[in-house]
Amino acid sequence: xxxxxxxxxxxxxxxxxxxxxxxxxxxxxxxxxxxxxxxxxxxxxxxxxxxxxxxxxxxxxxxxxxxxxxxxxxxxxxxxxxxxxxxxxxxxxxxxxxxxxxxxxxxxxxxxxxxxxxxxxxxxxxxxxxxxxxxxxxxxxxxxxxxxxxxxxxxxxxxxxxxxxxxxxxxxxxxxxxxxxxxxxxxxxxxxxxxxxxxxxxxxxxxxxxxxxxxxxxxxxxxxxxxxxxxxxxxxxxxxxxxxxxxxxxxxxxxxxxxxxxxxxxxxxxxxxxxxxxxxxxxxxxxxxxxxxxxxxxxxxxxxxxxxxxxxxxxxxxxxxxxxxxxxxxxxxxxxxxxxxxxxxxxxxxxxxxxxxxxxxxxxxxxxxxxxxxxxxxxxxxxxxxxxxxxxxxxxxxxxxxxxxxxxxxxxxxxxxxxxxxxxxxxxxxxxxxxxxxxxxxxxxx
Amino acid sequence: xxxxxxxxxxxxxxxxxxxxxxxxxxxxxxxxxxxxxxxxxxxxxxxxxxxxxxxxxxxxxxxxxxxxxxxxxxxxxxxxxxxxxxxxxxxxxxxxxxxxxxxxxxxxxxxxxxxxxxxxxxxxxxxxxxxxxxxxxxxxxxxxxxxxxxxxxxxxxxxxxxxxxxxxxxxxxxxxxxxxxxxxxxxxxxxxxxxxxxxxxxxxxxxxxxxxxxxxxxxxxxxxxxxxxxxxxxxxxxxxxxxxxxxxxxxxxxxxxxxxxxxxxxxxxxxxxxxxxxxxxxxxxxxxxxxxxxxxxxxxxxxxxxxxxxxxxxxxxxxxxxxxxxxxxxxxxxxxxxxxxxxxxxxxxxxxxxxxxxxx
Numbered sequence: 001x002x003x004x005x006x007x008x009x010x011x012x013x014x015x016x017x018x019x020x021x022x023x024x025x026x027x028x029x030x031x032x033x034x035x036x037x038x039x040x041x042x043x044x045x046x047x048x049x050x051x052x053x054x055x056x057x058x059x060x061x062x063x064x065x066x067x068x069x070x071x072x073x074x075x076x077x078x079x080x081x082x083x084x085x086x087x088x089x090x091x092x093x094x095x096x097x098x099x100x101x102x103x104x105x106x107x108x109x110x111x112x113x114x115x116x117x118x119x120x121x122x123x124x125x126x127x128x129x130x131x132x133x134x135x136x137x138x139x140x141x142x143x144x145x146x147x148x149x150x151x152x153x154x155x156x157x158x159x160x161x162x163x164x165x166x167x168x169x170x171x172x173x174x175x176x177x178x179x180x181x182x183x184x185x186x187x188x189x190x191x192x193x194x195x196x197x198x199x200x201x202x203x204x205x206x207x208x209x210x211x212x213x214x215x216x217x218x219x220x221x222x223x224x225x226x227x228x229x230x231x232x233x234x235x236x237x238x239x240x241x242x243x244x245x246x247x248x249x250x251x252x253x254x255x256x257x258x259x260x261x262x263x264x265x266x267x268x269x270x271x272x273x274x275x276x277x278x279x280x281x282x283x284x285x286x287x288x289x290x291x292x293x294x295x296x297x298x299x300x301x302x303x304x305x306x307x308x309x310x311x312x313x314x315x316x317x318x319x320x321x322x323x324x325x326x327x328x329x330x331x332x333x334x335x336x337x338x339x340x341x342x343x344x345x346x347x348x349x350x351x352x353x354x355x356x357x358x359x360x361x362x363x364x365x366x367x368x369x370x371x372x373x374x375x376x377x378x379x380x381x382x383x384x385x386x387x388x389x390x391x392x393x394x395x396x397x398x399x400x401x402x403x404x405x406x407x408x409x410x411x412x413x414x415x416x417x418x419x420x421x422x423x424x425x426x427x428x429x430x431x432x433x434x435x436x437x438x439x440x441x442x443x444x445x446x
Numbered sequence: 447x448x449x450x451x452x453x454x455x456x457x458x459x460x461x462x463x464x465x466x467x468x469x470x471x472x473x474x475x476x477x478x479x480x481x482x483x484x485x486x487x488x489x490x491x492x493x494x495x496x497x498x499x500x501x502x503x504x505x506x507x508x509x510x511x512x513x514x515x516x517x518x519x520x521x522x523x524x525x526x527x528x529x530x531x532x533x534x535x536x537x538x539x540x541x542x543x544x545x546x547x548x549x550x551x552x553x554x555x556x557x558x559x560x561x562x563x564x565x566x567x568x569x570x571x572x573x574x575x576x577x578x579x580x581x582x583x584x585x586x587x588x589x590x591x592x593x594x595x596x597x598x599x600x601x602x603x604x605x606x607x608x609x610x611x612x613x614x615x616x617x618x619x620x621x622x623x624x625x626x627x628x629x630x631x632x633x634x635x636x637x638x639x640x641x642x643x644x645x646x647x648x649x650x651x652x653x654x655x656x657x658x659x660x661x662x663x664x665x666x667x668x669x670x671x672x673x674x675x676x677x678x679x680x681x682x683x684x685x686x687x688x689x690x691x692x693x694x695x696x697x698x699x700x701x702x703x704x705x706x707x708x709x710x711x712x713x714x715x716x717x718x719x720x721x722x723x724x725x726x727x728x729x730x731x732x733x734x735x736x737x738x739x740x741x742x743x744x745x746x747x748x749x750x751x752x753x754x755x756x757x758x759x760x761x762x763x764x765x766x767x768x769x770x771x772x773x774x775x776x777x778x779x780x781x782x783x784x785x786x787x788x789x790x791x792x793x794x795x796x797x798x799x800x801x802x803x804x805x806x
Contacts, residue, residue, distance in 0.1 A: 354554030
């Protein structure tokens, strides 16, 4: 349900900001991506405090959709910018109407991007803990957490985790099927033209702008407003050094995790893009399980591993970074795969014929071409790590507090005023890479 | 500087097991030093695959590829592309998008001390002096192809491979570039293999033409030789405009719908006679020749192609007539004469036909 809603919002938003004449399209794109910076538990908190009677299931779906749709908006907007409008022109000339062209050609062109984004949303929802815990919704993740808290009996948690892995396998297989034989690359030669934007005026324009404003209000204004309210209500002075050290820990962990995850993702992504085989496809699929596993499951299994096998690593930053890498590998794998797939192999062959060895050819030709896309993936990993809660709670080295853990402990104790500076800090820190991502998509257009 | 290329018995199939599709089926090609050989064939005949095997981007299944007697691809031996010193100009140019024109051309020069001078020389050779600091997206299609050519020639390769390098360009630009490329390759003294489906390109640029079909080289030789003496009806039909007429030969002359034509030997019997449109002379009815009726005329300016129905009217022949033949309008009664010798091919399917009938 969240996936469907996210797809509808994400694709529609992407189309409006790339292919129509609404005013300030670029600003709308950047604004639309910003909810990425809002952690799901913060959004849930804000909504619960605003509407205490929020029904668990619908409430969870509602809140998760609001924080998840940017995962669809980003890749689809990028794909729409790249897609060759000539195919749409041809469809129109063959007698298809505007709507038939959109569903038959435009949607098909962005399908791989939309499905990849939808996959991220589906997996995110499966593994989300914070929001559903706050809304008392019984999902897999919460059941695992409850059984873990109840008696430290690992068996129910393990069984439920395996079920989650199975659900992930089904979803990931469906995505692989839908990717099918279609290729994203432009066919033929010639220069790609910019699309002629659809003119939107009068009543439809008002409706479009109003609905985008409503989504933004729900997704962005409610959480930030709540945080601002808390801030205003906190009469005591803030513990500035603690806040700053949490900011430092959050940024440091996010950067470390982004680097480690991207390095780990590089071979998988390149394999999947350059040498498509059943084996490569399954390697890529397997890397997705981590994202679907609730952070708490990965964290517990690493605790077990740390205590039994590699004790020196237990409760170290290294262990935490490994957990992040396991959890968020698919984000980086997807970015690497898309970037490599967009770089024609003939460039590397030319470098070879001019005397470069395979590795040199890769570094001198392919690497510069894929760097922007890979960096975007790293930024997305960084944002997600900043918001991550359960694995951080369990695996962080003693004495290390991130913005997310501080926020969690303050809000669990009901100390909203104390939570405020951490919530504000988290939003501000996470907005930086989110905005960078949106701006990059926008620059890709020119 | 220049080298002799030898390709012998090369096969290549894509896919595995029952789905395997043979693309090259025993290709043999010889390229003498400092010549340009055009590999000419229809789309899908395996030309590009052959080029990729010579460049070392793919490995042949069987067969040998040698450069100056040094095996590049042979059973148990494979020289990687970076050690072959073969320049490649691919169809799409594939100019590195993140490097300037000068850096693209200098790419294969490594740390050579005279690299800058060499880049200047190459850009002058292809007529791009002054564009050295431009980025690829600031160039036109023709300019990009010339950058790709300069980049391939800069390290002074002994062999240059050109894969339909002008396919994406318009006619006028194509003709100009053809000449420029021919001169540039000659100027650096390289041997070149040009792959194309455009016979005009092949015939005008190359010292030798190799006609390729269904993964095999059917005939290789000087353009005029292959045109005048095709080794098979397929080659004749592919290279230039040709008419294939049913004929009965007695060894010296062949009887056909356009009368009795002198042929270049061959065994007596049934077969096919190949004639070029410029060999047919069409005159208003009256003199010698086979009677016919004009059914159509295409006018090209410098000449015209006149289609004539001969015999009982079921056989159509084409004649190339210089100038503007205003009298040869549809319906005109004419006589058709054949100038010179025809090429006769005995038809194996006809000889085998009775046997096949018995088998069925």
